[in-house]
Amino acid sequence: MIISAAKWQTGATFITFALSLLQLTVLARVFDAKAFGYLAIVMVSVNIYQTLSDLGMANYLVFVQKVSDALNSTVFWICAFAGLVLCLCMQLTSGLIENYYDMQGLGQLLNIAALALIPVSLGAQLQARYMLEFKLSALAKFDIIAKLISTSFVVITVTTLGFELDAVVLGVVLSASVKLLLLCSFSEKGWLPKFKFSKYDAQQAWGYGKFQVGSQVLNKLREELDIIILGMFIDAAKLGLYSLAKQLAQKIASLIVPIVRKLTLPLIAKSRSNQKTLTSVVYKSHCISTVMLVFPHILLLFVAQQVTVLFYGEQKLGVAVYLIPLTIFYMLRSVGGALAGSICQGLGKTNIDFYWNVSVFFIYAIIAFISAQFSELYTAYSYAIIQLLLLNAVYVLFYKNTVGLAFSRYITPIITSLLISLLICVGFMFTLNTAQLAISNSLTASAIYVLLCTGAYAVYCVKKIRIWSRHD
Incomplete structure (x- = not known):
């Protein structure tokens, strides 16, 4: 079951990754x-509101393992109500956001995007039931279908019918709606909500979810702080180039980390009663995710200009300047804490993640505000430096204090993968340059x-x- 789920999750993530990259490449040549x-x-607005879509309660179903009808229904109705309220709040504040950033027409786009919050909230409880039963293959198929339909819609309407940015935002709404339809259509009858509500279950779910949702909101705010604050100091064009670089830099982590989290959350939750098994699961997951994350980030540093031209065109070559520091930042962030969320949720210690995000949120807020006054490039490099300094703190809080993982077992895979990646990338660059095939000269040499x-x-x-799979 685990192998099948891993295959489907990996396949789905690669397909949705390719589709999102295709859409981004097409849009970069149109807009x-x-x-x-x-x-x-x-x-940024959609992502922040979306973290509130289930108030952190949906994963409580995965945590408790045995779900009663009352708990199942209670979580659904709370999520449904949250979705409606969030949609209205986003639409009511759209005008304020438009005026704040002085971007005419932004309010209309925000009003459309707010509609996506309703299907996301309605599907949160059902998605948790699929995860609980480890039906991750089904979720992977739903993600593929939803992304394929939404990407096709956006590409066709923008390139053929001449639609503007509203079509891109409608694609977000369409993707969420299609996934909700699939979740409902293929769910087991017992998963569907009933007209039941338990105050006790609501309190228990909120006790678990309040720290998780608070942590997720702060984490998302921290992730988007650079965009939020830079929008105050630079024009929309510069912000657009920075955003394009950021989207490309975070693609690698967005491809790999979700697979790791979806697979490890139920495994950690099931093994939490056995310390030895828990430590083994965390160690193996950390090792495998590290070797998968480090190399593509390092490789991207060496071919930043070529990748920018390939996906965005020569007109947007300025993206490459921001791509290098942002790639370093996302590499450090993903390899250091890819399992942090799964560990906290699986062990029911979401308060740890919450307090961590409260602490680092203020650090990043101060750094972003100060550096943004100089330039967006200062902000990007400042983020990378801060993330490097926080790497040890991530270990102490999430790996040492929570699961008892030794520092050597945490840092060795990171350093080893980093050194091997650098050795390979530098070695082959030197070899090709010696053979007069400099990668800066052509895309063919870069591909080789x-x-x-x-x-x-x-x-x-x-x-x-x-080796790691056999290591306890």
Whole structure:
């Protein structure tokens, strides 16, 4: 079951990753940088509101394992009500956000985007039931279908019918609606809500979820602080270029980390009663996620300009300047804490994640506000430096104090993967330059370079994963 789920989750993530990259590539050739500044603010708003869609209660169903009809229904009705309220709040504040950033027409886009919050909230409880029963393969299929339909809609309407940014935002609403329809259509009868509500279950679910949702909101705010604050100091065009770089830099983590979290959350929850098994699960998951995350980020640093031209075109080559520091930031953030959320949710210690995000939120807020007054490039490099300094704190709080993982077992996979990745990338670059195939000269040379590096690292990964999979 786990292997099948992993295959489907991996396949779905790769497909949705490819579709989102395709959509981004098409849009980059249709819209100017200013348009992406508008889209950046819209998506920041949607992402922040979306973290509140289930008030942190849906994963409580995964935590308790045995779900009564009363608890199941209670969580659904709370999520449904939350979705309606959030939609109204976002629409009511759309005008204020438009005036704050002085972007005419932004309010209309926000009003459309707010509609996506309703299907997301309505589907939160059902999605948790699929996760509880480890039917991750079904969720993966739903994600593929929803993303395929929404991407097709956006690409066709923008390129053929001449629609503007509203079509892109409608694609977000369409994706959420299609996924809700699929969740309902293929769910088991016992998963569907009934006209029941338990005050006791609501209190228990809220006790679990309040720290989780608070942590998620703060985490999302921290993630989007640079966009929120930079919008105060730079124009929409510069914000658009920065946003394009950020979207590309975080693609690798968005491809791998969700798979890790979906697979590890139920495993950690089931093994929480056995300390030895728990530590083993966390260690193996950390090792495998690390070898998967480090190399693509390092490789992206070496081919930043070529990747920018490939996906965004030469007109937006300025994106590459921001891509390097942002890639370093997301690499450090993902390898250090890919399992943090799963550990806290699986062990019912969501308060730890909450207090952590409260602390680092203020650190990033201060850094972002100060650095944004100089330039967006200062902000990007400042983020990377701060994340490096926080790496040890992440270990102490989430891995040492929570699951008792030794520091050597935490840091060794990171350093080893980093050194091997650098050795491979530098080695093949030197080899190609010696053969007069400089990767800066053509996309063909760049493709050869990427294939050689990836092949060499794949051999290393296979060997290390086999060793770690047998290690207790």
